[in-house]
Amino acid sequence: PSAAPGIDADRLSTLLNAERMRWIEARPRSAALRERARRSQLHGTPLHWIGQFPPPVPLTVERAAGARLYDVDGHEYADFGLAATAALWGHDHPAVVAALRDQLDRGAVTLWSHEDHVAVTEELGRRFGLPFWQFTVSATDANRFALLLARAVTGRRRILVFNRAYHGSLEQTAAVLTSDGTVPAPGVEPNGVDVRESAKVVEFNDLDALERALVPGDVAAVLAEPVMTNGGAVIRPEPGFHAALRELTRRTGTLLVIDETQTIPAGPGGCTRELGLEPDLITMGKWVAGGVPAGLYGMSDEVAAAAARYTEAGDGGLGSTVAGGPLAVRAMRAVLTEVMTDETYAHMNRLAERYERDVAAVIDRHRLPWHVGRLGGRVSYAFTPVPPRNAGELYPRVGSSLRDALWLYLANRGVVLNAMSGAALMSPMTDEADVELHGALFAEAIAALAVPGG
Numbered sequence: 001p002s003a004a005p006g007i008d009a010d011r012l013s014t015l016l017n018a019e020r021m022r023w024i025e026a027r028p029r030s031a032a033l034r035e036r037a038r039r040s041q042l043h044g045t046p047l048h049w050i051g052q053f054p055p056p057v058p059l060t061v062e063r064a065a066g067a068r069l070y071d072v073d074g075h076e077y078a079d080f081g082l083a084a085t086a087a088l089w090g091h092d093h094p095a096v097v098a099a100l101r102d103q104l105d106r107g108a109v110t111l112w113s114h115e116d117h118v119a120v121t122e123e124l125g126r127r128f129g130l131p132f133w134q135f136t137v138s139a140t141d142a143n144r145f146a147l148l149l150a151r152a153v154t155g156r157r158r159i160l161v162f163n164r165a166y167h168g169s170l171e172q173t174a175a176v177l178t179s180d181g182t183v184p185a186p187g188v189e190p191n192g193v194d195v196r197e198s199a200k201v202v203e204f205n206d207l208d209a210l211e212r213a214l215v216p217g218d219v220a221a222v223l224a225e226p227v228m229t230n231g232g233a234v235i236r237p238e239p240g241f242h243a244a245l246r247e248l249t250r251r252t253g254t255l256l257v258i259d260e261t262q263t264i265p266a267g268p269g270g271c272t273r274e275l276g277l278e279p280d281l282i283t284m285g286k287w288v289a290g291g292v293p294a295g296l297y298g299m300s301d302e303v304a305a306a307a308a309r310y311t312e313a314g315d316g317g318l319g320s321t322v323a324g325g326p327l328a329v330r331a332m333r334a335v336l337t338e339v340m341t342d343e344t345y346a347h348m349n350r351l352a353e354r355y356e357r358d359v360a361a362v363i364d365r366h367r368l369p370w371h372v373g374r375l376g377g378r379v380s381y382a383f384t385p386v387p388p389r390n391a392g393e394l395y396p397r398v399g400s401s402l403r404d405a406l407w408l409y410l411a412n413r414g415v416v417l418n419a420m421s422g423a424a425l426m427s428p429m430t431d432e433a434d435v436e437l438h439g440a441l442f443a444e445a446i447a448a449l450a451v452p453g454g
């Protein structure tokens with residue numbers, strides 16, 4: 001199950017071992033730092049999951065600039081991972097750096113209002129169509145607070161999510177569908193929140209199951225990515241899906257929360273604008289402050305009015321002292337007014353189209369039963385012949401060791417993809433030459449791995 005259709009299993013295991021050796025041998029300082037970190041960090045990594053990424057020793061960054069990473073062993077990489085959209089605009093976009101430098105002399109945190117807050121929330125309203133906004137520290141927090149408000153407004157407890165969606169380190173929605181029903185997602189502690197109480201899970205694009213789940217009237221909100229991105233593929237809504245989702249949620253008194261954390265490469269108003277969606281709440285994080293920790297949630301007039309009794313009393317589980325701090329908000333203002341322009345998106349789209357064409361040509365040449373998907377400036381390939389209708393179709397996972405081998409083959413030669421999904425993001429600072437390099441290396445790697453004559 002670890003190879004993938006069209007790939008020669010022996011060639012794969014030989015290449016994977018060789019690439020692991022090559023990675024370790026060329027990274028003595030990274031390896032020494034890892035050993036030092038083992039004495040003060042769980043698994044020797046600052047976040048435990050870094051230890052689960054493909055390289056046997058973590059990529060240990062010395063600095064990042066433009067859309068490039070530089071490691072402590074002197075290697076340089078074209079970075080298509082871009083911190084899973086947190087660095088979507090590049091690691092040192094001039095507009096963001098200038099804003100941050102200036103703000104450093106004006107105070108990092110005050111717990112008061114600033115003009116920048118107003119400029120940001122006005123601009124968010126213009127882009128996403130919802131009138132009222134609040135600041136958080138992360139996308140996870142934005143989802144947590146949006147769901148709390150949805151429960152306050154509706155008086156209902158459960159949240160509906162689509163199977164295999166990821167909305168942050170939020171146990172209450174980390175649930176998956178299995179033949180035994182709804183269970184905690186793999187790796188999520190079952191002795192935490194009882195997801196059978198907190199969540200309902202249906203497959204994306206399954207309107208019958210969605211209707212059955214909403215009709216009993218016990219779901220506070222549907223929390224959804226407008227296009228699913230977390231299965232290592234781009235999973236699009238079928239024609240009419242969003243209209244039906246909106247109609248069903250309205251008819252059953254269920255709120256609709258759209259999570260734009262990963263889908264902003266689709267356009268300057270996210271998928272909400274691209275697809276003409278009308279959510280009750282919107283959540284986001286990562287990219288919003290150009291890498292400074294920050295998140296946001298927006299809500300309709302109706303939600304704001306209905307939540308007033310709740311939000312006017314006490315601190316009821318919403319907020320954080322450092323949420324909306326001046327550094328983050330200054331960066332957000334720069335991102336929204338200077339970075340997220342039509343020219344930025346034109347550049348991202350052009351490079352993503354090139355990346356997609358390169359991958360599609362290799363898939364074609366070797367007649368691999370794979371496909372490549374693109375959402376604006378985001379591209380990923382999956383080892384299924386056609387795009388999946390839902391993320392459940394991607395399980396059980398195939399090709400995990402192929403993903404590792406490809407990641408290592410590319411990274412050993414200066415190209416870094418997202419270490420979890422293999423997805424690639426284009427930033428306004430990405431060079432076309434790096435996209436070209438990816439295409440050439442991907443072709444080489446597949447030529448070395450494909451079933452001969454296959």
Ligand code: PMP
Nearest residue numbers: 138139140166167168259261262
């Ligand atoms: N929403 C989605 C769709 C995500 O993919 C993620 C993280 N990958 C989050 C929310 C949470 O972001 P964070 O971990 O920065 O809180």
